[in-house]
Amino acid sequence: MYDHDHRRLGRELDLFDTDPLMGAGLPYWLPDGATVRHELEEYVRELECAAGYRHVYSPVLGKRELYEISGHWSHYSEDMFPPMELGAEEVVLRPSLCPHHALIYRSRSHSYRELPLRIAELGGMYRSELSGVLGGLTRVRAIQLNDAHIFCTLDQAVEEARTALDLIARAYADLGIRASRYRLSLPGQGEGGGKYVADPDLWRRATAMLREVLDTSGVDYESAEGEAAFYGPKIDVQIVDGAGREATLSTVQIDFHQPERFDLHYIGADGAKHRPVMVHRSVIGSVERAVAQLVEEHGGAFPAWLAPVQLAVLPVSEAQAAQAYDLAERALAQGLRVEVVAEGSLGARVRAARLVPYQAVIGEREAAAGLVAVRLRDGRRVEPLAPAELLHHIGARVRARGAELWADA
Ligand SMILES: [Zn+2]
Numbered sequence: 001m002y003d004h005d006h007r008r009l010g011r012e013l014d015l016f017d018t019d020p021l022m023g024a025g026l027p028y029w030l031p032d033g034a035t036v037r038h039e040l041e042e043y044v045r046e047l048e049c050a051a052g053y054r055h056v057y058s059p060v061l062g063k064r065e066l067y068e069i070s071g072h073w074s075h076y077s078e079d080m081f082p083p084m085e086l087g088a089e090e091v092v093l094r095p096s097l098c099p100h101h102a103l104i105y106r107s108r109s110h111s112y113r114e115l116p117l118r119i120a121e122l123g124g125m126y127r128s129e130l131s132g133v134l135g136g137l138t139r140v141r142a143i144q145l146n147d148a149h150i151f152c153t154l155d156q157a158v159e160e161a162r163t164a165l166d167l168i169a170r171a172y173a174d175l176g177i178r179a180s181r182y183r184l185s186l187p188g189q190g191e192g193g194g195k196y197v198a199d200p201d202l203w204r205r206a207t208a209m210l211r212e213v214l215d216t217s218g219v220d221y222e223s224a225e226g227e228a229a230f231y232g233p234k235i236d237v238q239i240v241d242g243a244g245r246e247a248t249l250s251t252v253q254i255d256f257h258q259p260e261r262f263d264l265h266y267i268g269a270d271g272a273k274h275r276p277v278m279v280h281r282s283v284i285g286s287v288e289r290a291v292a293q294l295v296e297e298h299g300g301a302f303p304a305w306l307a308p309v310q311l312a313v314l315p316v317s318e319a320q321a322a323q324a325y326d327l328a329e330r331a332l333a334q335g336l337r338v339e340v341v342a343e344g345s346l347g348a349r350v351r352a353a354r355l356v357p358y359q360a361v362i363g364e365r366e367a368a369a370g371l372v373a374v375r376l377r378d379g380r381r382v383e384p385l386a387p388a389e390l391l392h393h394i395g396a397r398v399r400a401r402g403a404e405l406w407a408d409a
Helices: 008-010 031-050 062-068 097-104 155-175 198-215 257-261 288-300 316-335 346-352 364-371 385-401
Strands: 061-063 082-085 087-091 115-125 142-152 182-185 221-225 234-240 246-255 278-280 311-315 338-340 358-362 372-376 381-385
Touching: 008 182, 008 288, 031 142, 031 155, 031 288, 061 062, 062 087, 062 097, 062 257, 087 221, 097 115, 097 142, 097 257, 097 278, 142 155, 142 288, 155 234, 155 246, 155 278, 182 198, 198 234, 198 246, 221 372, 246 288, 257 278, 311 316, 311 346, 316 338, 316 358, 316 364, 316 385, 358 364, 358 385, 372 385, 381 385
Parallel strands: 182 221, 311 338, 311 358
Antiparallel strands: 061 087, 082 087, 115 142, 142 278, 182 234, 234 246, 246 278, 358 372, 372 381
């Protein structure tokens, strides 16, 4: 295993683990890992809200008929869990969120004035990966997907897809994730066997529009055959992990197929029914893969806003314990994640807290002056500060969600 392997760090840092009784590919999240995940999810929700998305929740199960309509049943069943019998019905763990969102759209009538309508969800989906390929957070059977579907007119689709691509670039910059390349994923040549829906006109139109999105976005990309979704081509944003393995994190698709299958429509300015286009997009892909990539990119030294513990308070001796707990209480009251590290030699405690962005050391001198000595994770030291001033600085950095640990006033 290489140095920043997320599976090793995940276990060492108590982020996540698996248990044979829960099953392979079904990791659980320990409190520190759950904190990172929660912060990431909140970040994505806020980013999407600011970009005009509305979030929904929908169930992880659906009736078999739903996937027969969407086409998953005939084109994607190899990757789906077997159906469960429930009385006279069969229900399925969903392999994607698209069908549920199409039903949510269809449940109300829509005027052209409401479009583009952007429905987002951080929702669960399931994939029956073979146990041989499972490991860590990158190949899992239970997936929390950052997903959204934009229902729009034909004229709006290219712009919506381009804006989605911009949103992906923005999130990567904020999170410190590097895209290795952009890929236009097309169906395979001459591929039979029902892997893709057969509708040449649909493929041609969607592909032309995605090319336009990529060309006008000014990103370099390559086309790849055999990588499309069964219902249409897609833009894949590729990443590379610490071992050099490539994977798809984010996607953007323009889809004419699902709106047909679900008979979606909106009322146009002419008072007549029109077919909307569905833009599928995921900014950070699956939460599991995104956290794995963040662990590897940062080697466990997360930006302050994502860090499981943001501030470690180290009293030099027992005599400063009261001040240490007082500072911790104030930090907690301000919404910071804080830990008092009081056991062991100071050197050992500093090493134990090496991944914590801020370390507040309180010795005899600082305690007498009512100050705190501050060490940053990168080794920098800050002039001793009053507790209120220190917490103000840290709070501002955390709220800014930046990579920089300290901003000189
Ligand atoms: Zn979708």
